Amino acid sequence: MRFPMRFALAVSAVLMACEHGAPFRPGEYGPNGPLNPGDPTRLTYNPGQDLIPAWLPDGSGIVYTGERLDRADRDRCLAFLPAAGGVISHYVCRTTAPDDSVNVFEDAALARDSIVYVRASTERFLQGIAPDAQDLVVATVVAPNSARVLQRLPFTAPWGGGTTYDAMSHLVWLGSGRIAGVGERVTHPIPCRGCPPDTIRTGIGVVIVDFTAATPALSRLAVADSASSLAADVSGDTLYFTRDGDSRVYRHMFSSGMTDTLYDFGFGIARDVSVAHGTFAAVVGGAVSYTVDSILGGSQPDHGGPLFLFGPGNPPTQVGDPAWRFRRPAVSPDGTHLVVSAWNTAATADLWLFQLP
Secondary structure (H helix, E strand, O other), X not given: OOOOHHHHHHHHHHHHHHOOOOOOOXXXXXXXXXXXXXXXXXXXXXXXXXXXXXXXXXXXEXXXXXXXXXXXXXXXXXXXXXXXXXXXXXXXXXXXXXXXXXXXXXEEEEEOOEEEEEEEEEEOOOOOOOOOEEEEEEEEOOEEXXXXXXXXXXXXXXXXXXXXXXXXXXXXXXXXXXXXXXEEEEEOOOOOXXXXXXXXXXXXXXXXXXXXXXXXXXXXXXXXXOEEEEEEOOXXXXXXXXXXXXXXXXXXXXXXOOEEEEEEOOOOOEEEEEEEOOEEEEEEOOOEOOEEEOOOEEEOOEOOEOEEEEEOOEEEEEEOOOOOEEEEXXXXXXXXXXXXXXXXXXXXXXXXXXXXX
16 A cells, blocks of 8 residues: 555654654752742741751851641751752751651751751650750761750759759850850740740840860850840850840950940840841841749740841841841851841741842
């Protein structure tokens, strides 16, 4: 049988149209940058909480506490993200699969090849209000789960007075084998009949941990009583801190022993101070209050507020949407960017990246 010439030409054309130069091959086709670039840039779209961001020492990435809603135990793990956003490179969790505990890793601070953070664990099926176990730990960045316990929490101050520190936050490095953090009182008031208990963390003071020896040694920075947040310069010689119910940012230099007021906003309660490369940031005012009970002491409930850049001799500049509530800004090591947790209309926080002037 002979085919008509036009049929043969049609078949030949179809075969030519279906021909490919090379077969498809498996590979990495995920995004390598933020979903929607801009300024500010939204870095996370997690339905859970994304909190307490910090920068890698070289500025190449960000580490933060991310709630794992993809796991039945809803652990809050350390998540590592490229500096400009994109795909999470890896998580650091207590376990690789859900277990019978809710584990929380938070307040990570990195220096060279080391990471210090607070880890807590709570029974998943019979949860109490406070964690069942909580530790301040240090580890290498390559093996963060193989950690050395520096201090069990809570603990009673070894310098007298009987003060109990329930938690620690705002961890900073002061040099090799030496860190500082804000020691806190944690309370769980019930705001109304039938309401779930709230968790209020109020700063007591700055705790210094020296772990160069086999047994870590604890001390306090006496001039930083009632500290609510903490930052350090790159040398570790200068600390910047805020105080409960106070609009000022303070500065302390270990080398000279001098403490002074770096900046006074003159309004609102200042907290969540961050500094790098001469650029300062803080959260001021907003959904925060401070009261003093004659028995229980001070209490500072804090649900975020406006974000400001500031500096000695420079007026404060508000950044970000004034209607949003910000917490824990972190200025990049080179001072060109800032990453921060923010609540807008959602009940959970996401991370946002700002380019700084």
